[in-house]
Amino acid sequence: MTEPILQVKNLxxxxxxxxxxxxxxxxVSFDLMPGETLGIVGESGCGKSVTALSILGLVxxxxxxxxxxxxxxxxxxxxxxxxxxxxVRGKDVAMIFQDPLSSLNPVLKxxxxxxxxxxxxxxxxxxxxxxxxDLLKQVRIPAAENRVKDYPHQFxxxxxxxxxxxxxxxxxxxxxxxxxxxxxxxxxxxxxILELLRDLNQELGTSIMLxxxxxxxxAGLCKRxxxxxxxxxxxxxxVEQIFEHPQHPYTWSxxxxxxxxxxxxxxxxxxxxxxxxxxxxxPPGCAFHPRCPFRVExxxxxxxxxVGVGPNQRAAxxxxxxxxxxxxxxxxxxxxxxxxxxxxxxxxxxxxGSASEAEVTADIQGG
Amino acid sequence: xxxxxxxSPEQYLGEVLAREQTxxxxxxxxxxxxxxxxxxxxxxxxxxxxxxxxxxVWTPYPVDHQGVVPSYAAPSLAGTPFPHLLGGDASARDIxxxxxxGAQISLIVGVGTQIAVLAVxxxxxxxxxxxxxxxxxxxxxxxxxxxxxxxxxxxxxxVFVLSGGTGKPRxxxxxxxxxxxxxxxxxxxVRGQTLSLREREFVEAxxxxxxxxxxxxxxxILPNSLGPIIVQATLGIxxxxxxxxxxSFLGLGVPPPTPSWGAMASDGIQSMRIAVHIVLAPSIALSxxxxxxxxxxxxLRDALDPRQKR
Numbered sequence: 100m101t102e103p104i105l106q107v108k109n110l111x112x113x114x115x116x117x118x119x120x121x122x123x124x125x126x127v128s129f130d131l132m133p134g135e136t137l138g139i140v141g142e143s144g145c146g147k148s149v150t151a152l153s154i155l156g157l158v159x160x161x162x163x164x165x166x167x168x169x170x171x172x173x174x175x176x177x178x179x180x181x182x183x184x185x186x187v188r189g190k191d192v193a194m195i196f197q198d199p200l201s202s203l204n205p206v207l208k209x210x211x212x213x214x215x216x217x218x219x220x221x222x223x224x225x226x227x228x229x230x231x232x233d234l235l236k237q238v239r240i241p242a243a244e245n246r247v248k249d250y251p252h253q254f255x256x257x258x259x260x261x262x263x264x265x266x267x268x269x270x271x272x273x274x275x276x277x278x279x280x281x282x283x284x285x286x287x288x289x290x291x292i293l294e295l296l297r298d299l300n301q302e303l304g305t306s307i308m309l310x311x312x313x314x315x316x317x318a319g320l321c322k323r324x325x326x327x328x329x330x331x332x333x334x335x336x337x338v339e340q341i342f343e344h345p346q347h348p349y350t351w352s353x354x355x356x357x358x359x360x361x362x363x364x365x366x367x368x369x370x371x372x373x374x375x376x377x378x379x380x381x382p383p384g385c386a387f388h389p390r391c392p393f394r395v396e397x398x399x400x401x402x403x404x405x406v407g408v409g410p411n412q413r414a415a416x417x418x419x420x421x422x423x424x425x426x427x428x429x430x431x432x433x434x435x436x437x438x439x440x441x442x443x444x445x446x447x448x449x450x451x452g453s454a455s456e457a458e459v460t461a462d463i464q465g466g
Numbered sequence: 467x468x469x470x471x472x473x474s475p476e477q478y479l480g481e482v483l484a485r486e487q488t489x490x491x492x493x494x495x496x497x498x499x500x501x502x503x504x505x506x507x508x509x510x511x512x513x514x515x516x517x518x519x520x521x522x523v524w525t526p527y528p529v530d531h532q533g534v535v536p537s538y539a540a541p542s543l544a545g546t547p548f549p550h551l552l553g554g555d556a557s558a559r560d561i562x563x564x565x566x567x568g569a570q571i572s573l574i575v576g577v578g579t580q581i582a583v584l585a586v587x588x589x590x591x592x593x594x595x596x597x598x599x600x601x602x603x604x605x606x607x608x609x610x611x612x613x614x615x616x617x618x619x620x621x622x623x624x625v626f627v628l629s630g631g632t633g634k635p636r637x638x639x640x641x642x643x644x645x646x647x648x649x650x651x652x653x654x655x656v657r658g659q660t661l662s663l664r665e666r667e668f669v670e671a672x673x674x675x676x677x678x679x680x681x682x683x684x685x686x687i688l689p690n691s692l693g694p695i696i697v698q699a700t701l702g703i704x705x706x707x708x709x710x711x712x713x714s715f716l717g718l719g720v721p722p723p724t725p726s727w728g729a730m731a732s733d734g735i736q737s738m739r740i741a742v743h744i745v746l747a748p749s750i751a752l753s754x755x756x757x758x759x760x761x762x763x764x765x766l767r768d769a770l771d772p773r774q775k776r
Binding site: 155185188189190198201203206216 | 666667668670671672673675677681685
């Protein structure tokens with residue numbers, strides 16, 4: 100059994116805002132194996148990016164890592180001094196960001212910026228220009244010899260992201276964190292970038308941690324996926340398994356919400372009712388229960404642990420989809436509003452006669 | 467590139483795309499050239515610099531020599547060996563010669579002041595904006611204190627202190643004194659730029675690639691704030707020139723007989739009724755120079771503002 104290159108253990112990151120403490124990452128643990136491609140998916144604000152920034156120690160005030168460990172080859176990055184941490188960034192763990200235009204300095208030539216990224220971790224200037232050209236070639240930028248002299252605004256969106264990837268790879272990191280690398284790009288370019296990442300993963304053996312809200316991107320690149328909700332991991336496992344047999348209702352709802360090319364064009368797009376919870380005061384019990392169609396009484400009070408639900412698959416749910424299919428008729432459900440399947444609505448949580456209660460009643464009758 | 471006779475489509479495309487090497491600065495220069503007033507200002511200032519340089523080695527008449535021309539002589543083509551184009555002043559000195567040397571003084575004061583302002587304002591602004599916290603609070607406090615004291619008072623105190631309590635000004639003291647009243651604008655501008663730039667993604671990307679703070683500050687933040695800094699410095703030059711003229715006018719500037727434009731105007735005003743040209747010559751030179759700097763500064767502002775892509 101190989102050792103994981105990166106281990107995140109019980110990571111907790113809070114943001115101390117004027118309105119209260121936002122618990123952005125709540126007790127997240129996962130491993131990244133050498134050469135692995137790991138996807139982290141979830142809605143906006145579920146803590147994916149903060150997890151990535153925490154790994155690199157780049158959380159800005161008022162954010163602060165309040166607990167846990169980030170082990171790179173067994174060494175806790177959170178215990179490093181700022182200058183030791185700088186040596187890790189870009190060299191062992193590199194990161195590429197969502198918007199490649201704003202991630203490149205507009206007044207500096209692309210080649211120069213790649214060279215700078217290399218110089219952050221070495222003294223000698225010899226050969227770095229050629230290496231910058233080679234890197235641009237490696238990320239499939241045509242006429243790389245000329246393009247190194249270009250400014251970022253002379254690059255197309257896809258080329259900029261390729262340049263960012265070249266920069267990220269310049270010091271041959273063992274882990275590459277890609278935070279929504281394709282979100283700002285159009286679909287054909289997205290596919291090219293994903294293909295590039297996949298090739299580089301195979302050629303160089305770099306572990307890739309891909310953060311995205313796009314399940315299609317995960318399916319295209321990753322072997323394993325982690326689903327996050329409200330700062331917690333709700334499900335984790337091999338991609339095919341998660342896609343075919345999701346066990347957490349949130350994962351199940353996410354997959355249902357993906358528009359399918361073979362679906363009836365008149366069918367309404369399935370969305371998840373409600374909004375992600377307020378992370379200053381996360382709901383008691385399971386964070387997803389206010390939006391979950393399959394919730395049971397226990398979900399209101401007890402936070403479910405992440406437990407094994409299949410080979411290599413773990414989910415944090417008291418019900419799990421197996422039971423939802425067997426007992427609650429999840430297979431042919433149309434109404435997936437909160438509590439729709441289990442029929443459990445909180446007593447005394449909604450004031451009698453209020454609009455929300457009327458809606459809830461309508462739900463039950465309609466369902 | 468000529469090595470391969472048949473270029474692949476990719477190579478060809480790459481070459482075509484790479485041909486138009488327009489940097490931000492080239493773009494700015496292109497926009498500046500289209501601004502007539504700025505161009506006129508730039509041409510005038512180039513001539514002024516040449517005149518000032520010429521004055522180092524040659525002026526029609528020695529600047530301090532009295533009696534080269536009749537006192538209060540009106541501008542004319544008369545005079546040997548050179549015509550007294552701008553006439554003579556009360557002390558019978560050639561005004562054109564004095565004006566040429568005065569251009570030196572004005573340019574040295576204007577540019578020198580801005581160099582001092584940049585040397586102080588840029589590092590302070592960068593450090594305060596990047597690190598924020600107590601450093602920023604202290605600097606902001608000092609800036610506000612300086613803003614609260616009248617410029618003239620600051621300048622006079624600085625000249626007094628620098629000259630060891632004698633109050634005898636020298637050109638260097640004047641420059642430092644004026645810079646002492648002007649550095650806050652630059653520090654505040656750079657601080658503001660830094661505050662906004664430090665939140666930009668490329669700064670975060672630089673941090674994520676392990677760049678040291680010093681590299682992030684001077685490699686990423688400073689180059690991106692150069693545009694506003696250049697504009698501010700250009701517009702600061704005429705202010706400094708004017709302030710020097712003002713000090714000299716009050717008799718607190720460059721000591722006589724050095725022909726500062728302000729001192730010349732001050733002399734001229736006493737004989738304004740008999741010979742108005744004595745006050746007009748330096749005043750017009752001053753006004754035109756100030757206008758030229760302002761036109762150029764405004765032109766630079768338009769040219770360097772990326773939102774005004776025309």
